[in-house]
Amino acid sequence: MTALARLQRDFMAVLAREDAGPAAIHRRNVVSARHDALAATYPVVRRLVGDAFFRALALRYGAAHPSRSGDLHLYGDALPRFVADDPFAAALPYLPDVARLEWACHESLHAADAPPLDAAALARVPAERAHAIRFVLHPSVRLLACGHPVAALWEANQPERDGTPDRTEGADRVCVWRDASGVHVRRMEPYAWELVCALAGGASLEAALEGGAGGDAVLAWLGAGGLIAGFTLGEAAA
Amino acid sequence: MGALAARAGIGLRAPHYGEIARTKPPLALLEVHSENFFGDGGPALAVLEGLRADYPLSFHGVGLSLGSADPLDERHLARLEALVRRFEPALVSEHLSWSSFGGIHANDLLPLPRTREAVDHVAGRIARVQDRLKRRILVENVSCYLELGEPALAEWEFVDAAVRRAGCALLLDVNNVHVNAVNQGFDARAWLAHVDPALVAEYHLAGHERGERGLVDTHAAPVAPEVWTLFREAVARIGPRPTVVERDACIPPLAALLAEAAAAGAILEASREPVAAPA
Numbered sequence: 001m002t003a004l005a006r007l008q009r010d011f012m013a014v015l016a017r018e019d020a021g022p023a024a025i026h027r028r029n030v031v032s033a034r035h036d037a038l039a040a041t042y043p044v045v046r047r048l049v050g051d052a053f054f055r056a057l058a059l060r061y062g063a064a065h066p067s068r069s070g071d072l073h074l075y076g077d078a079l080p081r082f083v084a085d086d087p088f089a090a091a092l093p094y095l096p097d098v099a100r101l102e103w104a105c106h107e108s109l110h111a112a113d114a115p116p117l118d119a120a121a122l123a124r125v126p127a128e129r130a131h132a133i134r135f136v137l138h139p140s141v142r143l144l145a146c147g148h149p150v151a152a153l154w155e156a157n158q159p160e161r162d163g164t165p166d167r168t169e170g171a172d173r174v175c176v177w178r179d180a181s182g183v184h185v186r187r188m189e190p191y192a193w194e195l196v197c198a199l200a201g202g203a204s205l206e207a208a209l210e211g212g213a214g215g216d217a218v219l220a221w222l223g224a225g226g227l228i229a230g231f232t233l234g235e236a237a238a
Numbered sequence: 239m240g241a242l243a244a245r246a247g248i249g250l251r252a253p254h255y256g257e258i259a260r261t262k263p264p265l266a267l268l269e270v271h272s273e274n275f276f277g278d279g280g281p282a283l284a285v286l287e288g289l290r291a292d293y294p295l296s297f298h299g300v301g302l303s304l305g306s307a308d309p310l311d312e313r314h315l316a317r318l319e320a321l322v323r324r325f326e327p328a329l330v331s332e333h334l335s336w337s338s339f340g341g342i343h344a345n346d347l348l349p350l351p352r353t354r355e356a357v358d359h360v361a362g363r364i365a366r367v368q369d370r371l372k373r374r375i376l377v378e379n380v381s382c383y384l385e386l387g388e389p390a391l392a393e394w395e396f397v398d399a400a401v402r403r404a405g406c407a408l409l410l411d412v413n414n415v416h417v418n419a420v421n422q423g424f425d426a427r428a429w430l431a432h433v434d435p436a437l438v439a440e441y442h443l444a445g446h447e448r449g450e451r452g453l454v455d456t457h458a459a460p461v462a463p464e465v466w467t468l469f470r471e472a473v474a475r476i477g478p479r480p481t482v483v484e485r486d487a488c489i490p491p492l493a494a495l496l497a498e499a500a501a502a503g504a505i506l507e508a509s510r511e512p513v514a515a516p517a
Contacts, residue, residue, distance in 0.1 A: 004355055005307035007386045008339040008348075015344055022384040025454055029346040037345075067343040070301020070314050071273045075345075110277030113284075139278065178280065 016063075034062045037072040041106045042079060044157040045099050048092060060086065073110060077103060094148035101150045104142035104176045105183045111140040114229035122231060129233055131206035135199050135222075136230040140178035143197050147171050151187035179226050192218045196227075242267065242294055242328045244478035244510075246503035248495045249298070249485065255285045257492050262292055265499060267328065269296040269482045276317040286325065294328035296440075296482065297321060302367070303343070304377065305336035305350040305360040315370055322371050329440060329480070331376035331409045332367070334360065334400055347380045351387035352396040357403060364404035376409040376439050377401060381417045381455035393418060394432040407439035410476070412469045413446055414455055416462070421452040430472050441481040443469060443502055458487035461498055470505055478506040 001009070014023050015030055035058040039046055046054040065078045080103060083089045084096035125133060144150075149170035156165040173193035175186050188196070191212045198208035199222075209215040222228050247267025250258060252274070268289060275283055275297075286295070302314055322330055335347040350356040368375055379397050391399065401408045410433065419426035443466075445459030461469075461483065473479075483498045 002307060002355065002359075003353070003387070004351065004359055005339070007351055008307050008336060011348065011386060012339045012342060012344065022451070025383050025449065025451075026344065026346050026348060030344045033345040067345050068341055070299075070303055070311060070337060070343055070345065071276045071317070072301075072345055073273070073276060110280045110282075113279035140280075182281070 016066075031059065031062065033072060034058055034067060034075065037067075037075045038079065041076045042099060042102045043159075044102055044154055045079075045083070045095060047157045047163065048095065048098065048153070049089070053088075057083070057086070057089070060088075073106075076106075079103065094150065094153060097144075097146040097148045097150045098153055100144055100146065101154055101174060101176070101185065104144055104174075105185065108140040108142050108176045108178045108183050111138075111178065114138050116226060117223065117228045117230060119223075125231075125233065131204065132233050133205040134202060134232050134234075135205070135228050136232065137196075137200050137222075138177055138227050138229045140176075140183075141196075141200060141227055142176040143193065143200060144174045144176070145171075145193070146174065150174060151185055154185050175227075177225065177227050184225075192221075196222065242480050244480055244506055246481045246483065246499040246506060247293070247296070248483050248499050250289075251486065251489055252282070253489050254492045254495075255282070259285055259288050261492075263492075263496055265293060265496075266503070267296055267480050267482060268293040269298050269329075269484070272297040272299040272318055272321060272330075273301045275321055276314075290325055295325055296329035296331065296480075297325070297327045298378075298482075299330075299332040300347070301337065301343070301345065302332050303335075303337040304332055304363050304367070305334065305348075305356065306338045307336075307359070308338055308341065310363060310366065311338075315367065319370055322373070329376060330371060330373065331378060331440065332364075333380050334377045334397060335380045336360075349380060349382040349384065349386060350396070351385075352389040352391040352393065353387060354390060354399075357391070357396060357399045361400050361403035364400070364406050368404070368406060374406055376407045377404070378409040378411050378442060379414050380411070381414045383421065383451070383454075392432075393422075393424075394429045398432065398434060398437070401437050402434075408433070408437045409440045409442060410438050410472065410479075411442040411444070412472055413442065413444045413461070413465050416465050416468050417446050417453040417455045426468055427471065430468070430475055433476060435476040438476050438479055440479050441469065441472065441502075442484060443481060443498070444484040444486075456487060457484055460490075460494070461501075466501070466505075469502070473505055473509045478509045481506060 015027055038058050061082050067075045080096050080099035083099050089095050149167045149172050151172045151174050152165040152167040157163050172187045175188050177184055195208055195218050243266050245266030247265045249269045333347050337344050415426050415429050443461045444457045445461055446453045447456045447459055481502045
């Protein structure tokens, strides 16, 4: 190990524990950079637990999952699992699901852009080939099945809302996606959610529509919302 | 893009994206933190696409950890390379510091030991980044609150040696020189007197605050009067260069930042005026 590596190893160890002394400025920077990154990604978790609890949570999380990149947008991916195992958060059983939803929103926000669906090309597909259409969903689409009414909790804790959810019961299936106006969270009925999951998994239109009525309405909603970015014909899904 | 004018711009941070895009104030340069645009897509990149035609851009990195003994983060470098290819910014800069060891990131700019070993190490890594990006980059002198190891070089010697050896340019942060001069008890003018003007490609101006142990480079306050004075002296000695006023915390209304950029611009402009010939 070089002298430089030894100095850096020793200083990182100091940073991980010391709150006083000459390293205090850097220690504060480390703690606040990690806290601020989590607060930006998890505003609803923060509001649900309060600022003081969130600050302590960020410290515990940082000790268990220190940042591993110079890009702080990658920081915080393990928070849903961490709060699920955190004894201090056990009083809020829905918190891990809310955290999962917020990480999905974070991923959705930074996901790739995609040009809109080429509707004219879709209209040219002959009727006898329609069953073989495989839709490519927008890269920002995320699908979650939760054991708690997370969509209601998420909506109630947006900045303009007072925090009172419309529902306190339910096991929400949620679709997250981004358009020009921002990230959206929508609770879906089981059939519609299963259908979108099948499409996201690369199923053909015929296979995805099997065993349920109302598929046309779901497809129309996906199309109108810009959740479909393209399509392929045949076996290979893009 | 031709040569960048030696005029003033600002560090653009998220709270001002909308207002800048709407009002398009006259600025010679918009600096952004590179890592804020490392996503695959989304609104931040869309904002930057909307601004690139109107402003020269500067990508200022805070996460590459140039001085670390760890291997260079290839993912980070690949993201930066893709961003630079896409936007062809006027300037690309990073810091003469380290942030990570053993794969763990402090996400802070930590000072390097001022040794020949550290000069060789960081210069080699800067050169690799320049090879990868196929362009010259700038590195910024950082604030330093503690000594790591026995310093063999004065700060200006360390900066000069690293920049020269790497074949990069210096982003001279005037506030950091002032903060270090006050905290370490050296003369900021002596620092400036040792800088080779040919190495300096940009200035940074930012605010500091007084902490328990001295000045802290917080980027949370307006540029201090002492730093304005030092900036005037730097411009007089080194010459005018593109200049960015930065604020990263307690971000004020855009108008306040624009006023500081205008003040910096006036100092750069004054240095260009020919001295009146004696009657």
